[in-house]
Amino acid sequence: MREAIPDQILTAAGALFYREGIRAVGIDRIIEEANVAKATLYRHFPSKDHLVAAYLQARHDRVIRSLEEVIEAEIAPRDAIKLIFERLHEKADSPEFRGCAFALAVAEHGDSERVVSVARTHKTMVRNIFSAIMSKADSGSQQASAHLSLLYEGALAIVAVGRDPSAVLIARDCALSVFDTAVFTKQPS
Amino acid sequence: MREAIPDQILTAAGALFYREGIRAVGIDRIIEEANVAKATLYRHFPSKDHLVAAYLQARHDRVIRSLEEVIEAEIAPRDAIKLIFERLHEKADSPEFRGCAFALAVAEHGDSERVVSVARTHKTMVRNIFSAIMSKADSGSQQASAHLSLLYEGALAIVAVGRDPSAVLIARDCALSVFDTAVFTKQPS
């Protein structure tokens, strides 16, 4: 067995969901791509909604792990921010990039509590990543971290529609500028 | 006749598309809500894709007109920015707000050239609005206008998922800060 079956299904479903959209991809497409029987899929995921949530959860884990690596690496907060945006730029500079998977999923399944919940958790944790970085800069500005995540999400949204990855670099420059003024004008605690 | 039939259809379709999603709303729902026969709909809009594009176009016209009013009003650039974000906050502070209709549409129909084209045009024009405001501030910083639209889109994206309209106010504060530093550090032309 090359791979556990649930992962096999999630891999196929995830690629299709992100590339073509969730509603646009039927169960039949997924089981064909995953080389799996329909009953097998429904044994592991009781409904398509569950499968979508699991796909988002897997993506969430992956993205957050990648961001936490940046935090755990002992690099200066300013460079961490730079790195995060430049990693995003790399991803955005690819024809198959379609924007934030969680925003896409909520756009299609905004009425599914299961889906929205994972997406919200993800956004909250991304904000917390920026918050952690800013607190390492010993300028406890929670405001600045909110600004950074705003720029991060804005870059994702603009690239999703306009497909021009340079927006991410512009966001990076603005983020660094926000960081600098936040640190420069920091309040003594 | 209370209203031209195409507008009647567009009104019903627009409300349903935005509220529940484009793929989630079938033609039957639209014609029922618009009190119109199916053949009538297809006489005015040759396909659902055309109808979606027309819905986006109508929304585009409305939003851009509202933004241009801000420009044409003789108010200071800084106040114009403030006003734009506070108007967005008003809209976001409503249970039926679901985020940027164009981002939602692209998420669902990213492969439709007709749909993507309207969405891209919209995003470009929004950026141009900020650009026009910044050039009135006689600091020709195109960079700052890009930052402003980044914050604008970020606020839309975050509210779309998190449903917390206060993100728009945070974006406003950041935008004003960006504006101030851009004007303060402007280059002599």
Added chain:
DNA sequence: GATAGAAGTAAGACCGGTCTGTCTCGGTTG
């Protein structure tokens, strides 16, 4: 201004296709 015809409309049957989800069957593997 009356009238014939063209055009627009509502209502809904209908078509072929696709959707999610269930079920059966027969094979394979531990």
Added chain:
DNA sequence: CAACCGAGACAGACCGGTCTTACTTCTATC
């Protein structure tokens, strides 16, 4: 033998889009 699996038929609903039928409304011509 028991649990899982692939393949696929099947159900019931819904999809976008076409077409028919009967009715209304507008328009052009006399």
